[in-house]
Amino acid sequence: MDIYIALVHHPVLNRAGDVVTTAVTNIDIHDLARAARTYGVSGYFLVTPIEQQRAMVSRIAAHWQGTGGDSLHPLRAEALSLVRVVSSLADAERAITDPGGRPPLLVGTSARRHQTTVGYPALRERLTTEEEGAALLLFGTGWGLTSETLERCSVVLPPVEAIAGRAGYNHLSVRSAVAIILDRLLGAHEAPAGPPRS
Amino acid sequence: MDIYIALVHHPVLNRAGDVVTTAVTNIDIHDLARAARTYGVSGYFLVTPIEQQRAMVSRIAAHWQGTGGDSLHPLRAEALSLVRVVSSLADAERAITDPGGRPPLLVGTSARRHQTTVGYPALRERLTTEEEGAALLLFGTGWGLTSETLERCSVVLPPVEAIAGRAGYNHLSVRSAVAIILDRLLGAHEAPAGPPRS
Numbered sequence: 001m002d003i004y005i006a007l008v009h010h011p012v013l014n015r016a017g018d019v020v021t022t023a024v025t026n027i028d029i030h031d032l033a034r035a036a037r038t039y040g041v042s043g044y045f046l047v048t049p050i051e052q053q054r055a056m057v058s059r060i061a062a063h064w065q066g067t068g069g070d071s072l073h074p075l076r077a078e079a080l081s082l083v084r085v086v087s088s089l090a091d092a093e094r095a096i097t098d099p100g101g102r103p104p105l106l107v108g109t110s111a112r113r114h115q116t117t118v119g120y121p122a123l124r125e126r127l128t129t130e131e132e133g134a135a136l137l138l139f140g141t142g143w144g145l146t147s148e149t150l151e152r153c154s155v156v157l158p159p160v161e162a163i164a165g166r167a168g169y170n171h172l173s174v175r176s177a178v179a180i181i182l183d184r185l186l187g188a189h190e191a192p193a194g195p196p197r198s
Numbered sequence: 199m200d201i202y203i204a205l206v207h208h209p210v211l212n213r214a215g216d217v218v219t220t221a222v223t224n225i226d227i228h229d230l231a232r233a234a235r236t237y238g239v240s241g242y243f244l245v246t247p248i249e250q251q252r253a254m255v256s257r258i259a260a261h262w263q264g265t266g267g268d269s270l271h272p273l274r275a276e277a278l279s280l281v282r283v284v285s286s287l288a289d290a291e292r293a294i295t296d297p298g299g300r301p302p303l304l305v306g307t308s309a310r311r312h313q314t315t316v317g318y319p320a321l322r323e324r325l326t327t328e329e330e331g332a333a334l335l336l337f338g339t340g341w342g343l344t345s346e347t348l349e350r351c352s353v354v355l356p357p358v359e360a361i362a363g364r365a366g367y368n369h370l371s372v373r374s375a376v377a378i379i380l381d382r383l384l385g386a387h388e389a390p391a392g393p394p395r396s
Contacts, residue, residue, distance in 0.1 A: 027225055031371045038374075040364030075369040120387055128361065161386045163326065166238030171273040172377070173229045176236075179374035180381040188359045189318055189382060 001127050002134040003186070004104065005036055005178065006045040006092050009053070011149065012142040022141040024053045029060055031175045033079040039186040042134075044082045045092040054085045061085075089138070089149070096134045104134040108153035109181060110144055111160075111170045118155045120184040127185055137185075139178050157181065199325050200332040201384070202302065203234055203376065204243040204290050207251070209347065210340040220339040222251045227258055229373045231277040237384040240332075242280045243290040252283045259283075287336070287347070294332045302332040306351035307379060308342055309358075309368045316353045318382040325383055335383075337376050355379065 007028060010021035024046060036044045046057050061083040064076050086092045097103045107123065108114070127135055138145060138153065150156055159170055160180050172180070183189075205226060208219035222244060234242045244255050259281040262274050284290045295301045305321065306312070325333055336343060336351065348354055357368055358378050370378070381387075 035374050037367045039360045162237045162384050163386045169235045175373050176233050176377035179377045183378040186360050188361045
């Protein structure tokens with residue numbers, strides 16, 4: 001499947017459980033673009049209803065792909081070429097709905113466990129063996145996606161956790177969570193040890 | 199084993215392959231501390247020879263653990279309590295050498311493949327089954343650890359990569375790399391889907 005990610009700045013929760021709009025941060029643009037490029041993600045949607053912030057993201061992405069940035073930082077330009085700026089999740093879904101009208105598989109992520117949760121190995125199997133269609137992985141900024149958004153998802157992944165006995169803490173940055181989840185779904189974990197590649 | 203991580207700001211390489219000292223960034227302090235806490239890491243060494251930067255890190259860590267920070271952000275305080283500031287890798291190693299004189303197992307990471315590479319599953323098995331001793335995972339800022347540092351490591355992990363056919367790009371942020379590598383070594387990947395926990 002073609003896999004996309006979306007970093008959602010609205011609607012998301014704050015610490016108190018209110019629905020808010022968070023600010024886009026420069027580091028999220030870069031880190032998630034680089035992780036997306038590493039795992040062969042087809043596009044990275046930055047979702048914010050604030051027009052000035054969409055303009056800012058477009059400027060930053062264009063800067064790194066421009067003449068100066070491109071020549072000095074080709075790897076960064078390649079990653080940032082994945083960035084797509086939209087005002088709502090619905091716009092992201094529409095952008096990758098196929099010509100036949102089939103919408104993407106919506107995959108929710110959360111630091112809490114939800115009813116519709118499926119395991120990482122099962123979703124990995126599906127994403128890497130089905131040839132048709134698109135999947136959109138949703139990541140919430142702030143204190144996470146709202147219940148309404150998660151209820152719209154076809155599947156919701158379990159929270160990222162350490163093996164039993166090591167932690168019980170669940171407060172990763174969204175940058176860390178995106179990297180880990182892409183690796184669980186699309187990483188080469190069993191690569192054998194070997195000599196340097198030529 | 200007791201597992202520690204070190205974020206090395208010197209000696210590391212720059213884009214041109216020169217040995218340099220990079221600047222400590224606030225986001226690295228926070229993101230790596232939160233990832234370390236999530237995976238039950240025993241301590242997070244920030245390694246820099248620059249005294250002013252060591253002082254800055256100590257102030258930041260203390261701020262979040264202080265009266266104000268502690269009450270408003272207990273989760274952040276818990277993560278930042280893992281931070282230990284040292285001027286060299288040798289100081290980090292000394293700090294976790296056991297009373298009998300046994301140094302930590304040094305584990306190198308790199309975006310390139312090295313001779314002494316072992317796979318993630320083998321190291322995961324060792325870290326999670328051996329009861330004695332300590333391991334220190336080294337992460338380089340800038341363009342990575344020097345050859346001299348990697349040659350001192352008992353094991354060097356393979357670069358983080360996507361499954362075959364997806365990418366071939368290898369330019370993750372150090373924040374993403376640390377999160378992914380801790381998850382590969384210490385994450386609960388097979389957690390079954392299930393109802394919400396009580």
